[in-house]
Amino acid sequence: MDSENLIGQFLRARRELVDPAELGLAVGPRRRVAGLRREEVALLAGVSTDYYVRLEQGRERNPSAQVVDALARALQLDDDAVTHLHELARPGPARRRRTGQRERVSRQLAQLMDAWPQTPALVLGRCLTVLAGNPLGKALFGGHPHSDDLVRLVFLDAEAREFYPDWESVAANTVGGLRSAAGLDPDDPLLIETVGELSVKSPEFRQLWARHDIRQKTNGTKRFHHRLVGDLTLHYESLTVNSAAGQQLVVYQADPGSPSEEALALLGSLTTAESPREIGKRIPTEN
Template sequence: METDNLLGQFLRARRELLQPEDVGLPAGARRRVAGLRREEVAQLAGVSTDYYVRLEQGRERHPSAQVVDALARVLELEEDAVAYLHRLARPATGRRRPAARREQVSPNLLRMMASWPHTPAVVLGRRLTVLAANTLGEALFAGHTHSGDLVRLVFLDPDAREFYPDWDRVAVNTVAGLRAAAGVDHDDPQLVEVVGELSIKSRAFRELWARHDIRQKTHESKRFRHPLVGELTLHYESLTVNSAPGQQLVVYQADPGSPSEEALSLLGSLVTEPGPRRPPSPAAPGPHRPSGPAATRRPPQES
């Protein structure tokens, strides 16, 4: 994963996603480049073509805030992507990477999650791995090869497209969320490992990663087709854990009185019944997750 010219990579990727008609320009004759031309972006942003070319090539790395805002407007960036572009233009200096440490979840947060027997909740780390889950949260994602890693679950798990009926939308949002969670720290060794593996094994991931979409995981409605209770539509809210920068608490709820609420209640009754529980899948251990149904082993397939 190239990290030497993140600003230029981002600008080029977003430029190539736009067509002339998207920004009020005539399409003209057959074009030899994908998306907008560099000179078109420069003209619309009010900068010289030479200056914009230097930005994409990495020969100019610190555009002013006014230029960044102008480029964001031309490239039709959403709020999260605008903030990301500003961070690329003004990276922190003198930052030393801290020693790698295992991400830990606060015991107080774990107790709070455990007190929600009817509400699925998970804590995600910076690479969207499941650091902790309450009983119902673990049950919601249990039974897959990659239950403890939401990115690998979407792109490498053989059951992903069955589990997520709206897989295409989930895939786009997952990659955008991974980029947002990683921020500008793209030389994080664990992130490099995840992106490298997924780029090799999943063409869909490669193509989406190349788009440079940036979107924080905030709130959304999502459909699941659960192997035990069937289809559910759940609304989630993602909350920042201020005591642990980079962690997100994600809480799911169903509409009151809906079939999804009934299915969620049934799932809760199934996982709280007395009796022996199977051990967690070795592919998706969680440091603070209860055991769940064993995953069926199948080799990952190209998405």
């Protein structure tokens, strides 16, 4: 993965997604590039073509905040993508990483999740691997070959499209969330391994990764079709774990009195009645 020109990769990918016709630009048979030309982005952003070309080629790496905002408007970026572009323009110091270091969940956080027997909760790592979960959280995603890895579950599980009725949306948000979670550390070995494997095994992942979409996993609503309890519509909140960089606590809940709340209650009763192997793969918590 090329980490030398992150801002150039992002700008190039994003301009290829903009429809020039929506901006009132002429689209004719002589247009041979997808999306906007470099000179069109420069014109829309109010910068010289030469300066923009240097940005894409990595010969200019520190545009001002005003230029970044102008480029974001020209490329029609949403809030998450704008924030990401600003971060690329002002990267922090390189991270020092210890080879083989495992992500760990604190015992206190694991105990907190276990105190929510009616609320599914997971802790996700920087590449959306499941580091820990309470019994109901594990049961919600249990029974799949990749229950401990939400990215691989979406793209490599044969039943993923049944488990996620809105699979296309989930897939796009998952890849955007992976890019956001990876942040400015594209040389992370775990990220390289994940992206490399999925790019080979999943054409859908490969296409979505090339878009450079950014999705902050904050909150939303997601539909599931669980093999044991049927359809569920759950709201989720994603909270940053301040004591562990890169970790997210994700908590799911159903609307009170809804069929989904009843289904969650049933799943909870099955969780206590069946063994962990029957519910799905249990994920060990680090002390």
